[in-house]
Amino acid sequence: MRYHSHIVTSLLLGATVAAQTPLSFTASYTAGVVIGSLLPDIDEPKSYVGRRSFGMSNKVKEAFGHRGMTHSLLVWGMIALVVTWESSSLFATGFVLGYLFHIIEDFLSVQGVPLFWPLQAKRYKIPLYRTGNIVEMMIFYAAFALLVYIGTKENLFYEWWKSFGSFM
Template identity: 85%
Template sequence: MRYHSHIVTSLCFGAAVAAHTSLSFSVSYTAGIVVGSLLPDIDEPKSYVGRRSMGVSNKVKEAFGHRGMTHSLVVWGIIALVMMWESSSLFAVGFVLGYLFHILEDFFSVQGVPLFWPFTLKRFKIPIYRTGNFIEKALFYAAFALLVYIGTKENLFYEWWKSFGSFM
């Protein structure tokens, strides 16, 4: 999935979570989702985050390959524990969710993800789309429309805008 698709679909999932829990759809929460939804692709130098990683991406890909360690639920669990131990801020919650959503989104790609790395290298998948193809584009637009619908119906955009004032 391309970076913009990860961002929009993760924000859509994050909006649904916020609409059905006590989480606030704030600037901090959405920023966490965006960062978390991009970080797993640090293992691909040509990715959006990889091109901005000052060489870190090359080292990660060399050591673990693309969609390797960074796409594992085991690694996600460790990151989630550390993030939540250090800070239970809305940014941290959004980051942990965004990272998980990224793994879930790539689970539906033809390449799949090694959910239980390092215990097994087997890639798990329900192959629905190939990166950049028509189906991914359709998923992007559907997620965008659903994000707008949920955000409007649940007044999440107003909540987001109100939280923006706390940063000024």
């Protein structure tokens, strides 16, 4: 999945979670969701984050391959523990959720993800789309439309805008 699809589908999932729970859809929460939803592709040098990782991405890919360790639920669990131990901020919560959303989104691609690395190298998937194909584009536009719908219906954009002062 391309980075803009990850951002939009993760924001949609993040908005859905915020609408169903006491979590507030603030600027720092959404910043956390976006950054968390981009970070797992640090193992792909050609990805959006990979191109901005100052060479770190090549090292990660050399060591583990693309969609290796960074796309494992077990690794996510470790990161989630450390991050939530360090901070209970909305940014940290958004980050942990965004990272999880990325794994779920890639799980729906034909390439799949090694959910239980390092215990298992097997890639799990429900193959709905192939990266960059028409189905991914449709997911992107549908997620965008749903995000606008939920954001408006649940008053999330207003909440987001109001929070901006405290984020700066």
